[in-house]
Amino acid sequence: MDKIQINGGRKLRGEVNISGAKNAALPLIASAILVNGKTCFTNVPDLMDIKSIKLLLEDLGATCKSSKGSLEVDGSHIHKIEAEYDLVRKMRASILVLGPLVARFGHAKVSMPGGCAIGARPVNMHLSGLEALGAEISMDHGYIEAKANRLIGNEIYFDTPTVTGTENLMMAASLAKGTSILRNAAREPEIVALADALNGMGARISGAGTAIIFIEGVDSLSSSDIAIIPDRIETGTFMVAAAATGGDILIKDCEPDHVGSIISKLKSTGTEVQTYQNSIRVIGKEIIHSVDIKTVPYPGFPTDMQAQFMALMTIADGNSVIHESIFENRFIHANELLRLGADISISNGNLAMVRGVEKLQGAPVMASDLRASASLVIAGLVAEGTTVISRVYHMDRGYEAIEKKFSQLDADIVRIK
Numbered sequence: 001m002d003k004i005q006i007n008g009g010r011k012l013r014g015e016v017n018i019s020g021a022k023n024a025a026l027p028l029i030a031s032a033i034l035v036n037g038k039t040c041f042t043n044v045p046d047l048m049d050i051k052s053i054k055l056l057l058e059d060l061g062a063t064c065k066s067s068k069g070s071l072e073v074d075g076s077h078i079h080k081i082e083a084e085y086d087l088v089r090k091m092r093a094s095i096l097v098l099g100p101l102v103a104r105f106g107h108a109k110v111s112m113p114g115g116c117a118i119g120a121r122p123v124n125m126h127l128s129g130l131e132a133l134g135a136e137i138s139m140d141h142g143y144i145e146a147k148a149n150r151l152i153g154n155e156i157y158f159d160t161p162t163v164t165g166t167e168n169l170m171m172a173a174s175l176a177k178g179t180s181i182l183r184n185a186a187r188e189p190e191i192v193a194l195a196d197a198l199n200g201m202g203a204r205i206s207g208a209g210t211a212i213i214f215i216e217g218v219d220s221l222s223s224s225d226i227a228i229i230p231d232r233i234e235t236g237t238f239m240v241a242a243a244a245t246g247g248d249i250l251i252k253d254c255e256p257d258h259v260g261s262i263i264s265k266l267k268s269t270g271t272e273v274q275t276y277q278n279s280i281r282v283i284g285k286e287i288i289h290s291v292d293i294k295t296v297p298y299p300g301f302p303t304d305m306q307a308q309f310m311a312l313m314t315i316a317d318g319n320s321v322i323h324e325s326i327f328e329n330r331f332i333h334a335n336e337l338l339r340l341g342a343d344i345s346i347s348n349g350n351l352a353m354v355r356g357v358e359k360l361q362g363a364p365v366m367a368s369d370l371r372a373s374a375s376l377v378i379a380g381l382v383a384e385g386t387t388v389i390s391r392v393y394h395m396d397r398g399y400e401a402i403e404k405k406f407s408q409l410d411a412d413i414v415r416i417k
């Protein structure tokens with residue numbers, strides 16, 4: 001298994017280009033199942049998770065043709081409605097094929113996605129939403145089965161905002177008979193991107209980006225060209241890395257409007273942030289002020305940036321309280337940061353007290369999940385000496401060529417095969 005080796009202490013300098021968003025690409029590629037024809041995607045990131053969803057769609061009978069940064073999916077010959085355990089277990093987001101399959105074919109069997117390191121990751125809201133649209137849901141030997149002659153529009157109220165739950169039901173409702181209303185819907189930019197793409201295919205969706213989404217069902221959707229939006233979490237990751245190293249970088253091909261809460265928090269630490277049309281300049285300062293964060297649904301501070309921000313707070317000039325309110329076990333990276341000399345204590349599972357220290361010391365550490373690995377890279381960039389991160393396959397799921405991008409920013413970072 002690959003490792004990443006970092007010799008810390010260098011300030012990041014230069015320019016970096018942001019890739020297409022993993023969490024936008026996954027639902028968008030799944031939406032191609034709804035179309036009896038070709039859907040073309042551009043600005044597709046080169047990630048393990050994208051390879052996984054392509055394998056899943058090909059197993060269903062779709063054809064996927066990809067070339068540098070673009071992907072064409074032809075859903076005309078889908079002949080299978082079962083997403084098998086072996087493919088689903090590799091990526092939880094596979095649950096996103098459930099809504100499109102039952103909407104277009106009236107039948108779907110998808111393996112229960114199971115949990116992951118950060119939490120149980122239940123899908124009860126996906127299932128109760130599909131039931132509200134008239135699907136008959138059953139569980140059988142680890143598989144979810146959904147059946148419906150035709151989904152019927154209805155009103156759906158989410159107990160809490162769910163990103164893929166909102167996406168699954170927006171896709172399902174697009175082909176239902178009649179109108180659906182999703183209340184307490186997630187408001188992430190990826191939801192807006194999916195609604196825009198579905199409308200480009202002929203769907204009739206309004207309100208995406210707010211807590212109430214209206215979907216007027218249509219009989220079919222047609223081919224369309226879709227550009228994947230920039231990855232706001234990759235953007236935030238580089239912003240925090242520049243702040244932590246006291247560097248000065250220009251982040252290009254990004255969408256500043258999607259990272260407002262991260263910009264606001266970084267400015268509170270004393271970091272200088274200048275925003276332009278599609279780029280952001282981040283200038284780190286000698287002193288990093290400690291700030292408290294609480295992760296909440298968009299447009300609040302994103303849970304996917306919590307681990308990265310914790311790394312920054314380990315070398316801040318005071319104490320920071322980090323409240324992880326979305327997932328029940330998303331502090332695994334804290335134990336690894338302690339190995340680098342950080343001073344962190346966790347209480348009742350979702351509160352972390354981070355006491356800033358003068359400096360971190362490099363050491364061997366282990367990645368446990370996608371964003372935890374990004375946190376360890378940031379810590380390694382500032383630690384004195386050498387940090388070696390193992391299990392970087394977690395990183396490769398969601399960051400395209402991360403070590404190449406950081407070395408372009410003058411970091412001393414290499415991948416060890």
Ligand code: EPZ
Pocket residue numbers: 022023026093119120121122123124125126127160161162163164165186303304326327328370371398
């Ligand atoms: C999406 O996961 C993202 N993944 C996650 O990014 C992200 O952390 C998460 O949203 C929150 O922003 C993709 O978009 C592919 P949720 P998702 O449903 O949709 C509970 C990354 O690092 N819940 O919004 O699975 C759930 O347990 C990944 O890129 C239910 O209880 O998250 C959680 O506590 C990690 N029942 C909360 O809601 C349900 O049916 C929010 O989860 C669904 C969710």
